Amino acid sequence: MAPTQLPAGRAASLWLHSGGLIYHVRALRYRQRLWRPFCTQAARWLDSWHPPAQKLLIVGPSAGYTLSGAWLARFQRIDVLEPDPLARWLLGRRFPRLQFHAGTLDCFAAPDGPAQLALAYPDHAILFANVIGQMLGDTHETEWLGALQIALRGRNWATYHDVISTDTPPACTRAVTHAAGAPLEEVLRDFWQVAALSVHDHGTFGVLPGDTGYAVWSITPHQHHLVAWNAYCMMDEWSSAPA
Numbered sequence: 001m002a003p004t005q006l007p008a009g010r011a012a013s014l015w016l017h018s019g020g021l022i023y024h025v026r027a028l029r030y031r032q033r034l035w036r037p038f039c040t041q042a043a044r045w046l047d048s049w050h051p052p053a054q055k056l057l058i059v060g061p062s063a064g065y066t067l068s069g070a071w072l073a074r075f076q077r078i079d080v081l082e083p084d085p086l087a088r089w090l091l092g093r094r095f096p097r098l099q100f101h102a103g104t105l106d107c108f109a110a111p112d113g114p115a116q117l118a119l120a121y122p123d124h125a126i127l128f129a130n131v132i133g134q135m136l137g138d139t140h141e142t143e144w145l146g147a148l149q150i151a152l153r154g155r156n157w158a159t160y161h162d163v164i165s166t167d168t169p170p171a172c173t174r175a176v177t178h179a180a181g182a183p184l185e186e187v188l189r190d191f192w193q194v195a196a197l198s199v200h201d202h203g204t205f206g207v208l209p210g211d212t213g214y215a216v217w218s219i220t221p222h223q224h225h226l227v228a229w230n231a232y233c234m235m236d237e238w239s240s241a242p243a
């Protein structure tokens with residue numbers, strides 16, 4: 001089957017449910033203060049990941065609000081898959097010394113998307129930049145995540161992604177690491193000490209192997225996301241390296 005392309009229509013991409021104009025307005029408003037602790041933690045996670053690759057592919061970078069220029073500069077070539085044209089333009093403006101090559105593959109559109117991705121970018125380290133937790137509808141979630149692990153076996157790849165989101169502010173925001181198999185309740189207790197927590201489940205908890213890092217990203221004063229980090233290097237296939 002021919003690979004699915006990212007939407008080319010300008011209007012459609014600007015209003016994507018994950019990202020788009022609303023996301024850029026929030027970034028403008030909250031990036032300097034409210035987002036700072038999460039961005040600092042994301043930089044720590046990225047710094048701890050040392051893929052032996054000269055090329056990097058970022059899936060869903062938006063304008064790179066959670067990415068650091070110093071880390072990106074480690075790579076000789078950076079490709080991106082980002083359907084939002086404003087995000088791509090802002091990405092170039094935010095990191096003027098770097099060159100980003102935009103591709104068109106939509107790796108979420110079908111269960112064989114991960115296989116198409118692996119084929120199209122055989123030498124790249126691959127970073128899913130807070131996109132998996134928003135893109136997977138419940139229709140092909142399990143199948144897609146299974147296909148991802150098979151397609152990227154033996155590859156250098158990492159992801160930070162939403163696990164749950166809630167309107168209850170966390171009591172604690174310090175990042176933690178849990179071994180595979182830790183129950184969600186235990187992870188949530190590290191951040192929210194409340195008797196009952198109402199959450200939106202992003203369908204990603206516990207699906208990837210290895211130790212997992214967790215941190216909270218308060219996107220707005222009323223919307224808080226538990227974000228997970230998993231990273232894999234070619235030499236230690238299934239061990240993640242949270243910092």
Ligand SMILES: C[S@@+](CC[C@H](N)C(=O)[O-])C[C@H]1O[C@@H](n2cnc3c(N)ncnc32)[C@H](O)[C@@H]1O
Binds near residue numbers: 135
């Ligand atoms: C929450 S934002 C990511 C945050 C971003 N990494 C940052 O540092 O600010 C999710 C991004 O995924 C992008 N996206 C949506 N559909 C996509 C797809 N099919 N492939 C790649 N990226 C996609 C959105 O346009 C949006 O920019």
